[in-house]
Amino acid sequence: MKDIQLNDYEIIFDDSLESVKDFMSAANYSSVFVLVDENTKLHCLPVLGKVISSYTVIETKSGETNKNLSTCESIWQQLIEHNADRKTLFVNLGGGVIGDMGGFAASCYKRGVDFINIPTTLLSQVDSSIGGKLGIDFKYGKNLIGLFRNPKAVFISPVFFKTLPQRQFINGWAEIFKHGLIQDQDQWQQYKEMDVLHTDMNDIVFHSLQIKKAVVEADPFEKGLRKILNFGHTIGHAIEAYSLENEKDSLLHGEAIAIGMICEAYLSVKKSGLTESELEEIKTVLLKHFPKYDITDFDTEKLLTIMSIDKKNEGATILAALLPEIGKCEYNIEISAEEIIESLAFYISL
Ligand SMILES: NC(=O)c1ccc[n+]([C@@H]2O[C@H](COP(=O)([O-])OP(=O)(O)OC[C@H]3O[C@@H](n4cnc5c(N)ncnc54)[C@H](O)[C@@H]3O)[C@@H](O)[C@H]2O)c1
Numbered sequence: 001m002k003d004i005q006l007n008d009y010e011i012i013f014d015d016s017l018e019s020v021k022d023f024m025s026a027a028n029y030s031s032v033f034v035l036v037d038e039n040t041k042l043h044c045l046p047v048l049g050k051v052i053s054s055y056t057v058i059e060t061k062s063g064e065t066n067k068n069l070s071t072c073e074s075i076w077q078q079l080i081e082h083n084a085d086r087k088t089l090f091v092n093l094g095g096g097v098i099g100d101m102g103g104f105a106a107s108c109y110k111r112g113v114d115f116i117n118i119p120t121t122l123l124s125q126v127d128s129s130i131g132g133k134l135g136i137d138f139k140y141g142k143n144l145i146g147l148f149r150n151p152k153a154v155f156i157s158p159v160f161f162k163t164l165p166q167r168q169f170i171n172g173w174a175e176i177f178k179h180g181l182i183q184d185q186d187q188w189q190q191y192k193e194m195d196v197l198h199t200d201m202n203d204i205v206f207h208s209l210q211i212k213k214a215v216v217e218a219d220p221f222e223k224g225l226r227k228i229l230n231f232g233h234t235i236g237h238a239i240e241a242y243s244l245e246n247e248k249d250s251l252l253h254g255e256a257i258a259i260g261m262i263c264e265a266y267l268s269v270k271k272s273g274l275t276e277s278e279l280e281e282i283k284t285v286l287l288k289h290f291p292k293y294d295i296t297d298f299d300t301e302k303l304l305t306i307m308s309i310d311k312k313n314e315g316a317t318i319l320a321a322l323l324p325e326i327g328k329c330e331y332n333i334e335i336s337a338e339e340i341i342e343s344l345a346f347y348i349s350l
């Protein structure tokens with residue numbers, strides 16, 4: 001069994017999840033609550049149920065639109081009704097929505113109870129389950145209410161991919177590609193040729209998490225270096241938020257970030273020294289997995305407004321992380337409205 005040790009918790013790679021049981025028996029928790037949505041209740045809870053007993057299930061509705069305060073209220077209400085005390089363990093069994101919201105709810109409940117993450121989507125395994133960013137969406141934007149707090153442990157198993165819809169699986173690859181682009185040229189070279197649907201994921205998840213670990217440990221509260229993880233996210237987040245608000249079958253996080261990475265790679269050529277041939281390579285690989293999406297009707301003014309209230313900004317200027325070359329990333333690069341509009345036009349022209 002492999003693992004990755006962070007400063008104050010461990011990521012345990014364990015296909016069978018037996019180690020969840022060991023973790024729980026070693027600590028003296030008064031009760032265990034498992035947060036699920038209807039999909040992870042159906043597909044993932046039976047897997048966990050084989051290794052642990054005596055727990056209470058809290059069920060929420062799946063989807064980004066339910067990552068909000070009213071779902072948290074319902075979680076807190078159920079914890080209170082079941083007399084959960086401060087020695088309670090909270091288990092987030094699900095994707096990034098469950099992880100972000102469950103971690104947030106656990107961290108606020110009675111000033112904070114322990115929680116662990118058992119991420120069940122590819123995106124949550126390679127990205128959201130570590131780094132301590134927790135939160136919910138608020139009417140003005142995504143992830144606006146939240147805090148930093150680490151889980152007590154993270155357990156990774158590929159068993160969950162058996163039931164994960166293909167679209168959700170590919171979605172997670174956006175963050176894996178991002179990790180290669182910002183920090184690891186060799187990984188990117190391997191990924192770009194890969195048959196992403198038929199490859200052993202354990203090593204890939206392991207490498208991707210090592211990249212994220214190094215970055216979040218160097219800068220846990222995003223004062224500087226951690227901003228490189230936002231490559232593709234300045235523009236991508238706005239596209240995601242706009243799509244969520246205005247489209248019926250809205251873009252997933254990774255799908256929006258893939259568009260954002262193409263736009264920001266374009267800006268990297270203009271502002272940070274990325275070469276035209278590197279841009280061509282990035283664009284080709286990303287479009288292969290995330291086919292061109294029609295954003296011509298997206299309201300540019302609204303996108304710019306969303307970008308201007310982004311947490312990553314300082315004051316009114318819009319900042320981005322850009323690539324001087326594949327495998328390297330610089331942050332706090334100011335980008336103007338005109339440049340953003342030009343990069344969106346570049347994507348639309350592809
Ligand atoms: N905290 C962070 O650092 C961070 C980083 C990246 C993304 N995020 C957040 O993560 C969220 C997206 O996470 P996500 O992509 O995991 O989406 P998600 O949590 O919405 O899960 C996607 C869908 O897959 C279903 N599902 C999950 N596991 C399954 C399984 N094994 N089998 C079948 N169905 C399954 C879920 O019910 C849901 O319908 C966003 O809210 C985003 O803001 C947070």
Ligand SMILES: [Zn+2]
Pocket residue numbers: 127175233253257
């Ligand atoms: Zn992301």
